[in-house]
Amino acid sequence: MRIGYVGLGNMGGPMCRNLVKGVNHEVVVHDLDPAAIAACTAVGARPAGGLAALAESSDVIFTSLPTPKHVEAVVEEIAAHAKPGTVVFDLSTNAPAVIRRLHAALAAKGIALLDAPVTGGVARAVEASIVVMVGGDEALFDQHRAMLAAFSGTQVHVGPVGSASVAKLINNMLVLCNMAVAAEGMTIGRLAGIDMGKLVQIVQNGSGDSFGFRGLTARAMKGDVAPSFALDLAYKDLGLAVDLATEHGVPGLMGPQALALLRMARGLGFGGLDTSAMLKVYETLLNTEVRA
Template structure:
C-alpha cells in the first residue's frame, strides 16, 4: 500500500513522521515548504514530484491543512488525479458543510472522503498520543484503523461524514473560551495585587483548572508567545464554531465574546503569536503585564 500525506506543518509534520515509523507501507509526502518535506524524508518518506503525482499513485491520502479554503483547493487536485477506490482522510479542522459537500463531489469519482480532525496539540502530535475523531463510512474507517493508530493514541468513529468536524469545533470552542476567561481572571488577580504564582497553583489544583488555563500558565504568563496554536488559526476555528451555532439556531452568548477578544488581538498584530496572546489584549487595555 502507498500512503500519501499532504500538509507537513506543526501538526501534520509530526503526525506524518510517526506514520512513517509506525507502518510498513511506503509514505509519500507533499508540502510547499522544502524543509518540512526534508524532515519527513529523513525519516524514510518519499517526496512526491507534485500533488497530482501523489494523488495518482496513492491508495490512501491524508491531508493536514490550515483552512477550509486550502482543503478545497487540494481536494480539487485530488479529484482530478486520484484513482477510484482511494480513501481520503482530511485531518484538518473544517466546516461540516464543506466536508459534506466535498464528500458528495468526490463520491462519483470513487473517492471516499472521511473527516478526521485531531485534538491534543503539538506535543501530543509529536509523541503519537493525539486524538483522531472520524466521520464517514465506518467500514472504511475500520479498514484503515491501523494507519490512523500509527500516529494517534485515541481513535473515535463519531458518525456520518461531517460529524467529526462538529465534535472538533465544539472541542476547540471550549478550550479557546477557557483561555479567554483565564486571561481575564489572571488580569483581575494582577490588578487586585495577589501573588499570581500562588493563584496559578490554586487553580491548577482546583476546580478552575483546564487545558486552556494550563496553556496560558505555561506560555502566556511566562511571556512566551511563540505559536503552538497560532491566534490566526484559533480565530478561524472559533469562527467556524460560531457559524455552526448560527446554522443550528443556538444562542451565542460565550463564544462570540471570545471571538471578539481574539479579533482585537489580531488587530494589535498578534495573529502569528500563540493563541494565549489573548492575554496581551488585557495587558494593553489595563496598561499592566501579567507575568509569573
C-alpha cells in the same frame, strides 16, 4: 500500499513522521515548504514530486491543512488525478458543510472522503498520543484504524461524514472560551495584587483548572508567545464554531465573546503568535504585565 500525505506544518509534520515510523507502507509527501518535506524524508518518507503525482499514485491520502479553502483546493486536485477506490482522510479542522460537499464530489468519482480532525496539541502530535475523531464510512474507519493509530493514541468513530468536524469545532470552542476567561481572570488577579504564582497553583489544583488555563499559564504568562497553535488559526476555528451555532439557531453567548477577544488580538498584530497571546490584549489595554 502507498500512502500520500499533504500538509506538513506544526501538526501535520509530526503526525506524518509518526505515520512513516509506524507503518510498513511507503509514504510520499507534499508541502509548499521544502524544509517540512526534508524533515519527513529524513525519517523515511519520499517526496511526491507534486500534488498531482501524489494523488495519482496513492491508495490512501491524508490532508492536514490550515483552512477550508486550502482543503477545497487540494481536494479539487485530488479529484482530478486520484484513481477510483482511493480513500482520503482530512485531518484538518473544517466546516461540516464543506466536508459534506467535498465528500459528495469525491464520491461521484469513486473516491471516499472521511473527516478526521485531531485534538491534543503539538506536544501530543509529536508523541503520537493525540485523539483523532472520524466521520464517515465506519467500515473504512475500521479498515484503516491501525494506520490512524500510528500517529494517535485514541481513535473515535463519531458518525457520518461531517460529524467529526462538529465534534472538533465544539472541542475547540470550549478550550478557547476557557482560555479567554483565564486571561481575564489572571488579569484581575494581577491588578488585585495577589501572588500570581499562588493563584496559578490554586486554580491548577482546584475546580477552575482546564486545558486552556494550563496553556495560558505555561506560555503567555511565562512570556513565551512563540506560535504552537497560532492565534490566527484559533480565530478561524472559533469562527467556524460560531457559524455552526448560527446555522442551528443556538444563541451565541460565550463563543462570540471569545471570538471578539481573538479579533482584537489580531487587530493588535498578535495573529501570528501563540493562541495564548490573547492575554496580551488585556496587557496592552491596561498597560500591565501578567506573569506568574
